[in-house]
Amino acid sequence: MITVPLSYNEIGPDTLSRVLKSYAGRHHEEIIRDLEQKLSVVTGSPNVLAVTSGTSAMHLALQVAGVNAGDYVIAPTFAYVATVSPAIYVGARLVLVDSETKTWNIDPVLVRRAVEKLKHEGKRVGAMVVVHNYGVPADMDELAAIGREFSVPVIEDAAESFGSTWRGKWTGTIGDIGVYSFNSNKTITGFGGGALVSSNADWIAKARYLAAHARSNLPYYQHEVVGYNYRMSPITAAYVMTQLQIMPLLFERRRSIDGVYRAEGKKQGLIFQGILELGGFQPWLTACLLPGSLLPKNVLDKLNSAGIEGRRLWKPLHAQPAFRHAESHGLALSSHLFDRGLVLPMGPDNVTPPAVVSEVLSALK
Ligand SMILES: Cc1ncc(COP(=O)(O)O)c(C=O)c1O
Numbered sequence: 089m090i091t092v093p094l095s096y097n098e099i100g101p102d103t104l105s106r107v108l109k110s111y112a113g114r115h116h117e118e119i120i121r122d123l124e125q126k127l128s129v130v131t132g133s134p135n136v137l138a139v140t141s142g143t144s145a146m147h148l149a150l151q152v153a154g155v156n157a158g159d160y161v162i163a164p165t166f167a168y169v170a171t172v173s174p175a176i177y178v179g180a181r182l183v184l185v186d187s188e189t190k191t192w193n194i195d196p197v198l199v200r201r202a203v204e205k206l207k208h209e210g211k212r213v214g215a216m217v218v219v220h221n222y223g224v225p226a227d228m229d230e231l232a233a234i235g236r237e238f239s240v241p242v243i244e245d246a247a248e249s250f251g252s253t254w255r256g257k258w259t260g261t262i263g264d265i266g267v268y269s270f271n272s273n274k275t276i277t278g279f280g281g282g283a284l285v286s287s288n289a290d291w292i293a294k295a296r297y298l299a300a301h302a303r304s305n306l307p308y309y310q311h312e313v314v315g316y317n318y319r320m321s322p323i324t325a326a327y328v329m330t331q332l333q334i335m336p337l338l339f340e341r342r343r344s345i346d347g348v349y350r351a352e353g354k355k356q357g358l359i360f361q362g363i364l365e366l367g368g369f370q371p372w373l374t375a376c377l378l379p380g381s382l383l384p385k386n387v388l389d390k391l392n393s394a395g396i397e398g399r400r401l402w403k404p405l406h407a408q409p410a411f412r413h414a415e416s417h418g419l420a421l422s423s424h425l426f427d428r429g430l431v432l433p434m435g436p437d438n439v440t441p442p443a444v445v446s447e448v449l450s451a452l453k
Contacts, residue, residue: 097331122329135288161214161216165406166194223249246259268284278328281321342434343370433448
């Protein structure tokens with residue numbers, strides 16, 4: 089039986105019921121609108137759209153950023169699949185780029201090389217997607233500079249980095265448009281749901297229109313283009329609100345667990361995902377490489393037999409059959425991360441940090 093899950097949020101029916109009661113007699117759209125306002129305050133982004141998932145947010149982000157079928161989209165190969173699937177939905181072609189050695193996020197040097205090559209070949213680069221893997225911020229100075237220089241929109245996939253910062257600004261709000269996820273295992277959850285943020289009010293207005301079946305503002309049903317059913321449910325919005333109320337506690341809990349893993353794990357030879365000086369890390373999960381000849385599978389088997397969950401690091405997207413046709417740039421590091429790394433569990437959100445880490449660290453020994 090698993091007693092320390094990777095990342096588990098207990099459902100809090102009482103807090104949910106309190107929020108729902110506070111909206112009794114009001115139109116349920118108000119819950120979603122209020123959540124969007126709260127997210128705007130919390131993230132510092134002036135424009136927010138609440139949607140059904142991080143994946144749908146990414147699908148909308150690509151479209152409002154102007155990515156068309158046949159365009160090239162630059163994305164990390166070391167990432168979760170949902171980062172890139174929406175690029176395929178819109179008919180774009182993926183260019184998968186390896187990580188840099190410190191943060192294990194997309195390497196700006198390789199991104200520049202990829203953009204220059206594509207431009208030289210006369211190909212249109214529709215967007216660059218940046219992921220802050222496991223909550224560790226990517227080098228947004230370099231990546232945003234490349235985006236500006238080559239007029240390529242930068243889409244930040246901040247699904248795993250809600251609360252992390254770059255130069256003090258929330259990840260997701262630094263590029264041209266940003267994506268958050270509130271799925272079941274995220275730090276702040278709605279057991280589903282996501283959000284889109286941008287300083288570009290027109291983009292968010294367009295995404296809002298597309299997310300509600302592209303219905304024109306007329307007294308009858310009129311649709312000039314094909315849209316989607318991507319609006320967030322009010323129940324999900326209410327749940328995300330309950331989580332925002334306890335956000336400092338949820339954040340602190342993960343920071344504390346990550347801190348002990350790093351301090352104690354270092355003594356056992358683990359190598360941790362690095363954080364750049366300008367990055368503020370709000371951990372989703374703690375990612376590390378194993379020392380010596382230890383293999384992730386053997387360590388995970390050991391942890392599992394002690395009731396502890398862990399996961400291998402992302403299997404690179406270039407090695408996934410689904411993306412075998414994608415162009416790629418420099419793949420050695422992401423392959424090494426997959427071969428040698430794992431993520432350590434955060435456990436259930438109602439269990440204290442010492443209880444989680446003591447079990448995991450003793451099993452790791
Ligand atoms: C990096 C990344 N992008 C996108 C997503 C998709 O979010 P969702 O599960 O809400 O669709 C996730 C998480 O699932 C993720 O980790």
